[in-house]
Every structure is written in structure tokens, then in C-alpha cells.
Amino acid sequence: MGAVTTITQDKLNEYLKLSGMANLPSKVKATFLELAGLHGLNPFKNEIYLLPFETYNPNTRQKETQYTIITGYQTFIKKANQTGKLTGWKAEILKDGQNIIGAKVTIWRKDWEHPFVWEVDFEEFARKKKDGSLMGNWATMPGFMIRKVAIAQAFRLCFEGEVDMHGLYEEAEVDKMKDEAIDAEIEEKQDIKKEFANYLLNNSIPKQALKQFSEYAKEAGFDLTDDKVKQKLLDDKESLNRLIENFLDSVLEAEETA
Known part of the structure; x- marks a missing residue:
């Protein structure tokens, strides 16, 4: 040895x-x-x-x-x-x-x-x-x-x-x-993207307006290209719902003034 x-x-x-x-x-x-x-x-x-x-x-x-x-x-x-x-x-x-x-x-x-x-x-x-x-x-x-x-x-x-x-x-x-x-990381990120998109679609954001919503969210301080931001909003539904409501109000206001 x-x-x-x-x-x-x-x-x-x-x-x-x-x-x-x-x-x-x-x-x-x-x-x-x-x-x-x-x-x-x-x-x-x-x-x-x-x-x-x-x-x-x-x-x-x-x-x-x-x-x-x-x-x-x-x-x-x-x-x-x-x-x-x-x-x-x-x-x-x-x-x-x-x-x-x-x-x-x-x-x-x-x-x-x-x-x-x-x-x-x-x-x-x-x-x-x-x-x-x-x-x-x-x-x-x-x-x-x-x-x-x-x-x-x-x-x-x-x-x-x-x-x-x-x-x-x-x-x-x-x-x-x-x-x-x-x-595992890729799968998790795909799940977050899918969950976030489905939540928007189920809360009055039409598919054709998803890009517009992302631009609006960015101006409001939420960069939706970052999955961590999406996850934080999904965890804080109150903030997400408020963002959606404000976006829909802005769209309605733009249509009324058009």
C-alpha cells in the first residue's frame, strides 16, 4: 500500500x-x-x-x-x-x-x-x-x-x-x-411566459394587444422581457390587476379621443 x-x-x-x-x-x-x-x-x-x-x-x-x-x-x-x-x-x-x-x-x-x-x-x-x-x-x-x-x-x-x-x-x-x-431553468421560464400570457388573455387583454400592453408596462416601470418581473407580478395579483385596469382605461381613453 x-x-x-x-x-x-x-x-x-x-x-x-x-x-x-x-x-x-x-x-x-x-x-x-x-x-x-x-x-x-x-x-x-x-x-x-x-x-x-x-x-x-x-x-x-x-x-x-x-x-x-x-x-x-x-x-x-x-x-x-x-x-x-x-x-x-x-x-x-x-x-x-x-x-x-x-x-x-x-x-x-x-x-x-x-x-x-x-x-x-x-x-x-x-x-x-x-x-x-x-x-x-x-x-x-x-x-x-x-x-x-x-x-x-x-x-x-x-x-x-x-x-x-x-x-x-x-x-x-x-x-x-x-x-x-x-x-429545468428553460422549462420554468417557458411556464412563466405561458402563465403570464394566459392571465392577461383571461383578464380582457386580447392577443393582438399583448405587445402594446408590454410597451405600456415598460413605461410604467415593468420590463416584461424579464421573467423575474413577470413572476413578481404573478405573485402580486393586486399590482398586476391594477396595471391591466390602467392599460385598458388608457386604451379606452385613446379610442374616445380619436
């Missing part, structure tokens, strides 16, 4: 500063330090690193930065080897004809009569564009990417009793999370 790397608080802060993450939340920083030290992983050698990505909170309707602690799939194999109980393993790409549908990992342990077998589904993890085509590394080396996912998950599960690898992930495992966060 190799020597365990000691990651000090000073070294961690140096790494985070160089990585542009000096203002990391204290809880995330503490977890990162704990896992790096526990597993002897050196962030300066890219053995462990933080992956920040934006998520969308539908309750607050705000973007939030989340962090996932990433390591290479080789780390999971290394930690399993250090237990002295790993006899062997193999990883296979699963195909249906020429199409990759997943990956399977088989692990043999000295203390188990039967091998541990784990399979992952390609569609569950592959990153795709809106048109359904694969993107990034999932397009150029799909077999390698799904194989990494299967290896990381299999070793983490097979040796969870001996090695605590909870909280460590291979980047390929979380690729899709970033897209799901973006999709």
Missing part, C-alpha cells in the same frame, strides 16, 4: 485560489479537504477536483452553484486494490448491433464465492443536444465514457464495506446533471 498524501488546509487554500474558487462555501471546502486527506488524493496532480455547475431552484427561481467532488475512475480501482481483496475485474461495452446500449463490469473478490456484476444504461448518462445527437466526449468516444461510469459505480458499490468512497464521483457520471439543470 502506498503512502497516504497529506493535504493540509494551507495547501487546499492554495489549490482553490489557483483554481479560482477561493470563495468556496465552508461546507464544501471542509468536505473536499476531508475526502482528499482520507483517500490520499492530491488536487495538484488532478487526482481530485471540484466540478462547479449551475442548477436552477424552482422554489426560489434562482440559479444556484452546486459542487461535485470528482476523481478519475482509476482511483476506485486503486482503493479496491489496497484492500487486498481484489482478485480481478473486467469491463465490457454492451451493444445492440452497432449501437452502444451500456456497459457491464464484473469484479472478483477473494472473499466472495460469486463475482459482483454491475451494468449501466447508456441513455441514462449520455449527454445529448436538443436534437438528440450525442455531444462532447459522448459523441467522439461513447464506449470509453460509459465504461468509465460503469467502473466507478461498480467499484464504489462492490467495496463500500471496506473503503468509504461516498461523495467521490467520476466526471462522466455527472455530465448529464449539468444539462438537466439547464433544461
Whole structure:
């Protein structure tokens, strides 16, 4: 078994500063330090690193930065080897004809009569564009990417009793999370637009007058190109109804003076 790397608080802060993450939340920083030290992983050698990505909170309707602690799939194999109980393993790409549908990992342990077998589904993890085509590394080396996912998950599960690898992930495992966060935000914004338009239509604003209403609202201090403004008005129906009434009065007054 190799020597365990000691990651000090000073070294961690140096790494985070160089990585542009000096203002990391204290809880995330503490977890990162704990896992790096526990597993002897050196962030300066890219053995462990933080992956920040934006998520969308539908309750607050705000973007939030989340962090996932990433390591290479080789780390999971290394930690399993250090237990002295790993006899062997193999990883296979699963195909249906020429199409990759997943990956399977088989692990043999000295203390188990039967091998541990784990399979992952390609569609569950592959990153795709809106048109359904694969993107990034999932397009150029799909077999390698799904194989990494299967290896990381299999070793983490097979040796969870001996090695605590909870909280460590291979980047390929979380690729899709970033897209799901973006999709959630887009869907939320579309819902706000639809809800706002329907409210206007149901309160005497004809479809052909929606653009005119937006211009009137802007003059009144409400920029309806901003979904946050729309949401605030939907949450404050009294202000929205007053804006609608004033708009309708202005339209009626303009018709009478015409």
C-alpha cells in the first residue's frame, strides 16, 4: 500500500485560489479537504477536483452553484486494490448491433464465492443536444465514457464495506446533471411566459394587444422581457390587476379621443 498524501488546509487554500474558487462555501471546502486527506488524493496532480455547475431552484427561481467532488475512475480501482481483496475485474461495452446500449463490469473478490456484476444504461448518462445527437466526449468516444461510469459505480458499490468512497464521483457520471439543470431553468421560464400570457388573455387583454400592453408596462416601470418581473407580478395579483385596469382605461381613453 502506498503512502497516504497529506493535504493540509494551507495547501487546499492554495489549490482553490489557483483554481479560482477561493470563495468556496465552508461546507464544501471542509468536505473536499476531508475526502482528499482520507483517500490520499492530491488536487495538484488532478487526482481530485471540484466540478462547479449551475442548477436552477424552482422554489426560489434562482440559479444556484452546486459542487461535485470528482476523481478519475482509476482511483476506485486503486482503493479496491489496497484492500487486498481484489482478485480481478473486467469491463465490457454492451451493444445492440452497432449501437452502444451500456456497459457491464464484473469484479472478483477473494472473499466472495460469486463475482459482483454491475451494468449501466447508456441513455441514462449520455449527454445529448436538443436534437438528440450525442455531444462532447459522448459523441467522439461513447464506449470509453460509459465504461468509465460503469467502473466507478461498480467499484464504489462492490467495496463500500471496506473503503468509504461516498461523495467521490467520476466526471462522466455527472455530465448529464449539468444539462438537466439547464433544461429545468428553460422549462420554468417557458411556464412563466405561458402563465403570464394566459392571465392577461383571461383578464380582457386580447392577443393582438399583448405587445402594446408590454410597451405600456415598460413605461410604467415593468420590463416584461424579464421573467423575474413577470413572476413578481404573478405573485402580486393586486399590482398586476391594477396595471391591466390602467392599460385598458388608457386604451379606452385613446379610442374616445380619436
